[in-house]
Amino acid sequence: MSDRRVPFKFRLDIFLLSLYLFVSGLLLAFSSGGFIVNFGNIGFSVLSGAQRGLYSVASFFSGTINAVHELTVMRKSYIELQERIADYELLQRSNAEIRLENEHLKKLLGFSRSLDVVNIPAEITGRDPSNLYSGLIINRGSRHGIRKNMPVVSFQGSGAALVGKIVQVGRSSSIILPVYDYQAFVSARLQSTRYEGLINGQGGVDVPLVMKYIKKRARDEISVGDIVVTSGESYQYPKNVPVGMISRIRGLDYETSLELDIEPIIDFSRLEDVFVLDMSSLKSEIE
Known part of the structure; x- marks a missing residue:
């Protein structure tokens, strides 16, 4: 005997009864207060969250823009401050150089007044390129009273010392033969x-x-460090002007005299100012 399947039949009355019971239960649950959904609160919460998100995003971008602006302002202020510091340092250096120059000029003026002979202040402006001698060029010439063979001294350290003598004279410049030249x-x-x-x-x-x-x-009477001065016997240089100091003493048994190495008092590598002496006229006689 074969099995016979009973076909499924949709029962409308049962479906409607089940739907009625489900809806009734759902309405009963909402109306009893045990499970109440406030759609107004839900909407407010959603809007509030959205507003907070938008505010956070806006605050982030606003803060970033403000930070960039503040950084730009700070950078500009920093650059301006650096420029002011540089200007201040330049001003300080200029003031220091002016003070040093004034002190230097005061010393030169005092030295000029202390000399017993008429003197003509001059500045070293260059070195003579000729092969004849190691000339020093000064910015004074015949129109300033410079003449050939005038002695030249300078002030370095605590006093005067010999530089050389004038060997060539132009109208506005002259050449000094320094003491270290071969001639x-x-x-x-x-x-x-x-x-x-x-x-x-x-x-x-x-x-x-x-x-x-x-x-x-x-x-036996001399030693290294002794000062050597001009004797004044040749009449080309004034008497008792310091020239240098003994750095070495040489003498052989078969020789009748000594030779001394003399270190010049003048540091020619930093020589800037000199005084040309007019030996033909004493300052006291003019005054």
Whole structure:
């Protein structure tokens, strides 16, 4: 006997009864207060959350823009401050240079007034490029009273010292033959013992001068560091102007005289100002 399947039949009455019971239960649940949905509150919550999100985004972008603006302002202020500091430092340097220049000029003026002879202040403006001698060019010439063979001194450290003599004169400039030149010869003596000799340049700023013809018996009376001054005997240079100091003493048994290495007092590498001396007229006589 074969099984016979009973076909499914839709029962409308049962479906309607079930739907009625479901809707009734749902209405009963909402009306009892146990489960009440307030759609107004839901909408408000959704809108509030959206507003908070928008406010956060707006605040972020606003803060970023403000931060960028503040950074730009700070950078501009920093640059302006740097420029002010640079201007202040430049002003400080300028003031310091002016003070140093004033002090230097006061010293030069005091030195000029202390000299017993008429003197003409001048500045070193260059070096003579010729091969004849190691000339120093100054900004004073014949129209300022400069003449050939006038002695030249300068003020460095605590006093005056010999620079050389005038060998060429132009209208507005002149050339000095410095004591370190090969062609420069100066009659000199030791300041303490008064032994005399002749100083000759060796051609270089960094090379010591040589003083010859010092009597050999002076060996026990002189020492390194002794000052050498002009003797004034040649009448080309004033008397007792410092030239340098002894840096070495040389003498052989078979020689009758000593040779001394003399370190110039003037530092020619930083020489800027000189005084040309007019030996033909004393300042006291003019005044």
